[in-house]
Amino acid sequence: xxxxxxxxxxxxxxxxxxxxxxxxxxxxxxxxxxxxxxxxxxxxxxxxxxxxxxxxxxxxxxxxxxxxxxxxxxxxxxxxxxxxxxxxxxxxxxxxxxxxxxxxxxxxxxxxxxxxxxxxxxxxxxxxxxxxxxxxxxxxxxxxxxxxxxxxxxxxxxxxxxxxxxxxxxxxxxxxxxxxxxxxxxxxxxxxxxxxxxxxxxxxxxxxxxxxxxxxxxxxxxxxxxxxxxxxxxxxxxxxxxxxxxxxx
Amino acid sequence: xxxxxxxxxxxxxxxxxxxxxxxxxxxxxxxxxxxxxxxxxxxxxxxxxxxxxxxxxxxxxxxxxxxxxxxxxxxxxxxxxxxxxxxxxxxxxxxxxxxxxxxxxxxxxxxxxxxxxxxxxxxxxxxxxxxxxxxxxxxxxxxxxxxxxxxxxxxxxxxxxxxxxxxxxxxxxxxxxxxxxxxxxxxxxxxxxxxxxxxxxxxxxxxxxxxxxxxxxxxxxxxxxxxxxxxxxxxxxxxxxxxxxxxxxxxxxxxxxxxxxxxxxxxxxxxx
Ligand SMILES: Nc1ncnc2c1ncn2[C@@H]1O[C@H](COP(=O)(O)OP(=O)(O)O)[C@@H](O)[C@H]1O
Ligand SMILES: [Mg+2]
Numbered sequence: 001x002x003x004x005x006x007x008x009x010x011x012x013x014x015x016x017x018x019x020x021x022x023x024x025x026x027x028x029x030x031x032x033x034x035x036x037x038x039x040x041x042x043x044x045x046x047x048x049x050x051x052x053x054x055x056x057x058x059x060x061x062x063x064x065x066x067x068x069x070x071x072x073x074x075x076x077x078x079x080x081x082x083x084x085x086x087x088x089x090x091x092x093x094x095x096x097x098x099x100x101x102x103x104x105x106x107x108x109x110x111x112x113x114x115x116x117x118x119x120x121x122x123x124x125x126x127x128x129x130x131x132x133x134x135x136x137x138x139x140x141x142x143x144x145x146x147x148x149x150x151x152x153x154x155x156x157x158x159x160x161x162x163x164x165x166x167x168x169x170x171x172x173x174x175x176x177x178x179x180x181x182x183x184x185x186x187x188x189x190x191x192x193x194x195x196x197x198x199x200x201x202x203x204x205x206x207x208x209x210x211x212x213x214x215x216x217x218x219x220x221x222x223x224x225x226x227x228x229x230x231x232x233x234x235x236x237x238x239x240x241x242x243x244x245x246x247x248x249x
Numbered sequence: 250x251x252x253x254x255x256x257x258x259x260x261x262x263x264x265x266x267x268x269x270x271x272x273x274x275x276x277x278x279x280x281x282x283x284x285x286x287x288x289x290x291x292x293x294x295x296x297x298x299x300x301x302x303x304x305x306x307x308x309x310x311x312x313x314x315x316x317x318x319x320x321x322x323x324x325x326x327x328x329x330x331x332x333x334x335x336x337x338x339x340x341x342x343x344x345x346x347x348x349x350x351x352x353x354x355x356x357x358x359x360x361x362x363x364x365x366x367x368x369x370x371x372x373x374x375x376x377x378x379x380x381x382x383x384x385x386x387x388x389x390x391x392x393x394x395x396x397x398x399x400x401x402x403x404x405x406x407x408x409x410x411x412x413x414x415x416x417x418x419x420x421x422x423x424x425x426x427x428x429x430x431x432x433x434x435x436x437x438x439x440x441x442x443x444x445x446x447x448x449x450x451x452x453x454x455x456x457x458x459x460x461x462x463x464x465x466x467x468x469x470x471x472x473x474x475x476x477x478x479x480x481x482x483x484x485x486x487x488x489x490x491x492x493x494x495x496x497x498x499x500x501x502x503x504x505x506x507x508x509x510x511x512x513x514x515x516x517x518x519x520x521x
Contacts, residue, residue, distance in 0.1 A: 050417050069417035075410050079432060079510045088428075089418035123514040141418065 001063040003028050003145055003177035004049060010057035011044055018044050019202040022058070024179075026145075031171060031178045031215050033188035036198030037239055042181045043149055045198070049179060050147045064145035064177065066093060068138035072150045074130035076122040076137075082108075082129075083118040086136045093141040107140035110170050128159045135163070139170055148180040152187070164190050168216035185230060185240055189223050191215060200239050207236040262505060262512075297479040305483035306490075315468070322453055322464035323491055325381055329388025330449035334442055336389065337396025342434065344397070345404020354401075358394050366391040366448070370456045379460040387456045392445040399441030403434030432507075439504040443496055450492045 002025045009022040018041045026032045036042050047053040049060060050069055068089070076085045086107055090100045108118055111132045122130055131151065138146055148167075152160045168191060171178065182188050188195045193215060197206045209230070211218070218226070230237045284299045297305075309315040344350040370387045377383045407430055415425045457466025465488050472481040 047413075052413055052416050067417070067419070069414070071410070071414065071417075073410060075414040077411060077429070077432070079507070081510075088415075089420075092419045092424065121510040121513040123510065137418075147417065 002026060002061070003030065003064045004179065005061040005063070006045075006049060006058065007061070008058040009045065009048060009055050009060070011041070011048060011053070011055050013044075017202070019048075019055075021204045022198075022202075024196055024205055026177050026179055028063070028144075029175050029177055030194065031180055031192045033180045033182060033192035033195045034198060035181075035183055035185060035188050035195060035240055036202075037200055038183065040198050040200055041202035042183075042198055044202075046147050046149050046179060046181050062145075064143075066141055066143045067145045067147065068141055068143035069147040069149070070131075070134050070138050070151040072153055074122070074127075074134040076130055076133055078122050081119055081121055082113065082125065082133045082136075085122070085133050086118075086140050088137060089141045095141075103140050103142075104136075107136040110139050110166075110173065111136035112166060128155060128163070131155065131163060132166075135166065135170070139174065142174065144176050146176050146178045148178060148182075150181050150183070153182075153184075160187070165216070167191060171215050183240070185227050185237065186223060189218065189226050189230075197236050197240070206239075209234070209236065258509075262509075265512075266505070294478065297482060302479060302482045302486055305479050306486045309483055309487060318464050318468050319487060319491065322450075322457060322466065322488070323495075325384045325457075325464060326388065326446075326449040326453040327495070329385045329453060330392060330446050332385065332389050333392035333445055333449065334396055337393040337441075337445070338400045338438065340393075341397040341400025341402075341438075342404055342431075344401040345407075345434065348405075351401055351405070354397070358398065361390065362394050366452050367455060367459075370452070370459050373456070374460045379462050381462065383460050384453050384456040384462060384464075388449045388452045391452045392448045395441045395448070396438065396445050399437040400434055403437045404430060407433040435507055439500065439507070443500045443504075446496055446500060447492060450488060454488060 004024075004026040006022055006024040009019055009024075010017070011019040022045060024032070024034070034042055034045070044053065048055045050067060051060075076082075077088065080088070083104055086104045087100050090103055095103055104118070108115075113129070113132050113136055117125060117129060117133075122133070125133065131154075134151075152163045155163060164187060167180075170176075171191075180188070180191055185195075189211065192211065194208055194210045196208045199206045211226070231240070281299045284296070288296045288298045309319075340354075344354050366387065369390045370383070373383045373386045373390075377386060411429050411433070412425050415429050420428065453464070454466040454469065456462065457464040458470045459466075461467055461470060465484050469481055469484050472478075472484065
């Protein structure tokens with residue numbers, strides 16, 4: 001069974017159709033990137049998949065046992081230290097109290113957080129550090145599925161790269177499946193096994209491209225060449241380019 | 250958390266608290282000086298010396314009968330306060346989640362808040378006679394609205410993304426309420442509780458005085474009848490002290506415990 005299967009998903013806000021007829025599958029241990037222009041309904045779709053929003057239509061089949069989510073904003077509890085934030089979901093995940101510290105340490109290590117930072121409050125941490133805490137919080141519950149909703153969009157290029165490497169490393173280490181939303185094609189190519197493109201107006205998945213090799217196997221030159229090829233020769237990615245143009249305007 | 254850092258953190262907060270106490274002490278000294286000047290200008294009968302008043306207050310504290318009056322008032326205030334806090338928080342949280350309730354409550358609040366507390370006291374006196382119930386109900390009416398508004402605001406202005414986050418990690422309605430929403434609502438609720446506590450003491454004394462229901466208010470009424478200014482002032486001093494003890498001994502420490510992270514945001518905040 002797949003880790004996640006979306007069938008005929010449709011949704012509307014206040015009578016305004018946002019998504020229609022979405023079919024998407026994520027295999028076990030597979031990372032699928034979902035790209036699409038701003039406002040095409042990516043966040044809505046991932047929220048439906050994660051159970052935060054009830055879809056108007058369609059069926060969701062979840063073949064995983066524990067999910068986690070990483071948002072565009074870190075969404076940390078400001079009143080809790082990094083350590084407490086990382087441990088937030090452990091109670092719900094049924095981890096015994098005496099085991100929680102070890103889980104937190106483990107997750108912090110995976111997210112490359114220093115021991116010093118764990119005692120700090122979110123206000124004392126930089127943007128990148130906060131997102132690391134959010135990643136650690138997700139990893140702490142040892143999920144077999146992680147939802148990513150443009151998690152690194154707010155970060156600068158260098159930091160973004162390090163975060164992507166971190167996710168790639170964690171995916172290898174922890175073997176989770178993931179739905180990774182982004183509108184950065186480089187990011188999608190770097191992280192995913194397959195790339196799905198959402199229709200500009202959310203009317204179905206416009207197409208899917210499988211990438212050879214595993215997550216993180218491609219080097220920079222290959223990634224860049226692939227991106228060029230997609231943008232220049234593959235009609236599926238025409239709209240991604242449109243978005244870039246629109247953004248520049 | 251290890252014991253050492255936790256203790257030093259707490260000690261740091263205590264020092265902070267004592268340091269802020271200096272400012273309070275300075276203000277009190279100023280008040281005492283003005284009081285003394287007034288005493289010297291108008292004489293003993295109008296305004297007894299501050300030291301004399303404090304002496305009278307200490308005298309009252311030593312007298313079991315007076316002490317029991319003070320305890321009656323404190324007990325009534327705290328009972329009324331607890332009721333107002335409970336009702337205000339419960340109703341306010343509900344209204345925070347239900348905008349329709351809030352829309353209904355707003356105009357009602359304006360009316361309730363527009364009526365001076367003394368009017369409520371007169372009404373409750375006529376409804377319940379001169380009993381402790383009068384005092385409790387008067388406090389309930391006077392102190393509930395501030396708590397209600399604060400709790401409703403706390404919920405209405407909460408960061409909804411945190412709720413989504415909790416939901417994404419599997420927390421249900423109850424978990425989100427307990428670990429996310431309540432914690433956010435506590436921020437405006439605590440100052441409102443401090444305010445409600447003050448109102449409770451004031452209304453209790455007013456109600457006791459008007460209803461002749463004993464307690465500090467009753468004692469004040471007697472002092473007024475006898476034109477005993479030192480006695481009246483001593484009671485005022487005692488009731489202010491009682492309020493300060495409860496506020497700084499109970500409400501503020503609880504608030505400080507919850508708002509620890511805010512100190513971390515300050516440049517001179519907790520650096521570990
Ligand atoms: N909670 C909501 N209520 C009403 N409309 C919404 C809501 N969330 C998103 N939308 C609308 O749905 C469309 C898709 O939004 P979204 O899923 O956030 O797209 P994306 O993440 O791809 O930018 C947008 O037009 C947006 O304005
Ligand atoms: Mg989005």
